[in-house]
Amino acid sequence: MELWKRFKDPALAQKLLQELKGLCQGSSQRPTLMEVCGTHTVALSRTGLREVLSPYLDLRSGPGCPVCVTDDSDIDLMAEVARQPGVIVATYGDMLRVPGSYGTLLDLKAAGARVQLVYSALDALELARENPRDTVVMLGVGFETTAPVAALAVQRAASEGISNFLMLSLHKTIPNALRALLAENSRIDGLILPGHVSAIIGEEPYRFIAEESGVPAVITGFEAVDMLLGIVELVRLIVAGRPEVLNAYRRVVSPDGNPRARALLEEAFRPVAARWRGLGSIPDSGLALAEPFAAYDALQALGLRRPEARPPRRGCRCGEVLRGLIEPAECGLFAKACTPHSPVGPCMVSSEGACAAHYTYGRNG
Numbered sequence: 228m229e230l231w232k233r234f235k236d237p238a239l240a241q242k243l244l245q246e247l248k249g250l251c252q253g254s255s256q257r258p259t260l261m262e263v264c265g266t267h268t269v270a271l272s273r274t275g276l277r278e279v280l281s282p283y284l285d286l287r288s289g290p291g292c293p294v295c296v297t298d299d300s301d302i303d304l305m306a307e308v309a310r311q312p313g314v315i316v317a318t319y320g321d322m323l324r325v326p327g328s329y330g331t332l333l334d335l336k337a338a339g340a341r342v343q344l345v346y347s348a349l350d351a352l353e354l355a356r357e358n359p360r361d362t363v364v365m366l367g368v369g370f371e372t373t374a375p376v377a378a379l380a381v382q383r384a385a386s387e388g389i390s391n392f393l394m395l396s397l398h399k400t401i402p403n404a405l406r407a408l409l410a411e412n413s414r415i416d417g418l419i420l421p422g423h424v425s426a427i428i429g430e431e432p433y434r435f436i437a438e439e440s441g442v443p444a445v446i447t448g449f450e451a452v453d454m455l456l457g458i459v460e461l462v463r464l465i466v467a468g469r470p471e472v473l474n475a476y477r478r479v480v481s482p483d484g485n486p487r488a489r490a491l492l493e494e495a496f497r498p499v500a501a502r503w504r505g506l507g508s509i510p511d512s513g514l515a516l517a518e519p520f521a522a523y524d525a526l527q528a529l530g531l532r533r534p535e536a537r538p539p540r541r542g543c544r545c546g547e548v549l550r551g552l553i554e555p556a557e558c559g560l561f562a563k564a565c566t567p568h569s570p571v572g573p574c575m576v577s578s579e580g581a582c583a584a585h586y587t588y589g590r591n592g
């Protein structure tokens with residue numbers, strides 16, 4: 228489909244692109260922008276914007292795909308949970324095909340483990356109600372967008388006295404991951420911030436980006452014209468040398484975010500260090516269950532320990548992709564040993580993974 232037909236307002240999109248060209252041509256250096264969110268990664272590729280913008284800027288993907296950033300040791304931990312007798316593991320679909328030391332959850336399911344696909348933690352709670360003799364463990368993966376529903380599920384389990392529901396909380400939060408990323412990757416000139424996460428947390432948690440790193444950032448939406456508008460705003464800030472955080476998605480993201488969802492997170496979780504693929508352990512970037520809900524913590528209830536962090540699978544460069552250090556095609560396995568049909572790393576498994584998006588909507592698709 229011709230690019231402009233993908234825009235609700237083609238005339239505005241063409242005007243924005245002209246402005247972007249002018250800004251980039253007048254700039255001494257070609258800007259490098261990072262889209263933090265996996266949904267942006269896919270949308271930029273699917274709409275063709277990534278290719279259209281490539282003559283003017285360098286677009287890199289970041290650590291915003293929850294499946295992709297889940298560390299190998301946590302993938303192994305999930306497998307360990309699935310191997311426990313009397314346990315039904317409830318998981319989101321993208322997690323099923325991520326390979327770990329024990330193979331994938333799908334492999335374990337084929338070998339007899341009870342692994343159930345769910346669309347939310349509330350489905351897992353329902354599964355626990357339906358299977359009172361078994362223990363249902365929700366594999367809690369996701370960011371500030373997914374975690375409030377997980378919080379609600381745990382609160383409901385507690386209020387209804389459901390004791391056969393547990394949560395393996397591997398939830399992560401975005402701001403400190405960005406802090407760690409910017410401390411390491413000095414090539415990023417601007418950040419395209421995630422619209423969904425921002426709708427929950429608001430604008431304030433990002434202020435440090437401009438203050439500590441001197442890097443401008445723009446919150447934007449997912450329609451093609453939203454992304455283009457956000458990118459133009461970001462390049463304007465870069466060219467003007469103004470490190471600010473702008474909200475270009477005000478119709479969805481309020482400055483304070485969603486107070487109800489934030490309250491749920493604060494009641495049910497406490498911040499802890501989390502392991503991120505490619506970024507290592509980052510303080511206060513994970514969510515463990517808060518003390519009043521400790522009985523629902525799968526690690527404690529099942530007496531399991533987190534395995535040691537493991538080196539990446541041979542040849543897989545997902546960690547570098549997630550830090551914006553390389554493009555997916557720079558991995559030697561891309562589109563050869565690693566494809567969506569036979570993925571080696573999570574960035575090729577997840578529908579929001581950079582490698583899968585580049586493969587599907589690039590010249591390989």
Ligand code: SF4
Nearest residue numbers: 544545558565572582
């Ligand atoms: S192409 Fe495959 S192996 Fe290479 S970084 Fe991407 S997911 Fe990992």
